Amino acid sequence: MARQETSGHEGEARQKLRTSRQVYDQIRWDPRLDPAAFVIGYETRESGTAEIGLPSFDPEGEIPWHRIQYIRQGTTTVWDRRQRVDLLEGKRNAPAPSAQYGLDARPVHRSALALIPPRETWAPIEAIRQAHDRHVARWMPHINLLYGFLPEAAFAEATGAIAAALRDVAPFEVTLDDVRRFQHRAGATVWLHPRSEPPGALEALQARLEALFPQCSEQSTVSAGGFTPHLSIAQLRGEHGEHGEHGEALVAEWRRILPITFQARAIHLLSRRGDEAFAIRHAIPLGEPPLAAR
Structure with a gap:
């Protein structure tokens, strides 16, 4: 039996609409697009639809991907989502942004370069995180x-580049000295404030790394204030996220675990494989040659 030819419109209707995550990633990393020009519209439980500037959207934050209904410029x-519109579909073949040392891969949210406190400091932090x-x-x-x-896949090459760039960066002291909040429409993210000694050492470290990988600028561009070092411990919703009595009581209780002081002696390359948790793949000591991959 001869196959019937479908019309162009029918073929288009059968095409799968790209996910909001795919479109978000395209806007973030396509050098031809300005993320600041885009706004995300998402469903809320309280007020129907709300909007947030795309640079302020946290891919791992309070707004689930399935609640994003539209993106506008x-x-x-x-x-x-509802109208099945994707005007950026034809612009996907953009060249990947380039970085130094030939590391021109686009950033992904399944890997990170982070400072991990020593395991002996984790117990009071994890006690809060397990509940909140x-x-x-x-x-x-x-x-x-x-x-x-x-x-x-780029970690092996990245490790050598980072070690060379940080060879003259000495270890420094970090003290978690306060409990603070990022306020959101539906609540708040609560975090521990890291103060470095000498002052500004943590911010200078981040700036040097971003200069090495300029396409990985999300941490410094997500807000107008630039890079804000933080260690997240909780998400509070509704009245708990506001400055109500219950929220203030929780923050006051959590301040009792502070200060927590440790030496920042290395930074860590993390990745997440499949549904597994993030794990340390490489540790790069400050001021020394790199350690072997794990």
Whole structure:
């Protein structure tokens, strides 16, 4: 039996709409697109639909991907879940952004370059996270320096580049000295504030790494204030996320575990394989040659 020819419109209707995550990643890393020009519209339980600037959207934050309903650029909707619109579909073949040392892979959110506190400091932090952090099974306590980062396939080359760039960066002291909040529409992310000694050492380390991998700039561009070093411990919703009595009581209780002081002697390349948690793949000592991969 001869196969019937389908019309162009029927063929288009059968094409699978790209996910909001795929479109988000394209806008973030396509050098022809300006992320600051885009807005994400998402469903909320309280008020129907709300919007957030694309650079302020946290891929691992409070807004699930399935609640994103549209993405617009100015007054033009470039992606719409219900209407099955994807105006950026034809612009996907952009060249990948380049980085030094030939590391030109696009950043992904399955890898990170982070500072991990020593395991002996984890117990009081994890006690809070087990009860209040929905990411506790995915991440160990960490301070992200670059996230997203290069795919794990580029780690071996990245390790050598990072070690060379940080050879003259001495270890420094970090003290978790306060409990603070990033306020969101539906609640708040609670985090421990890391203070470095000498002052600014942590921020200088992040800036040097971002200069080495300029396409991995999400941590410094997600807000107008630039890079804010933080160690997340909880997400609070509703009245708990506001400055109500219960939220304030929790923060006051959590401040009792502070200060926590440790030496930052290495930074760590992390990746997540499949549904596994993030794991350390390489440790790069400050001021020394790199350690072997794990």
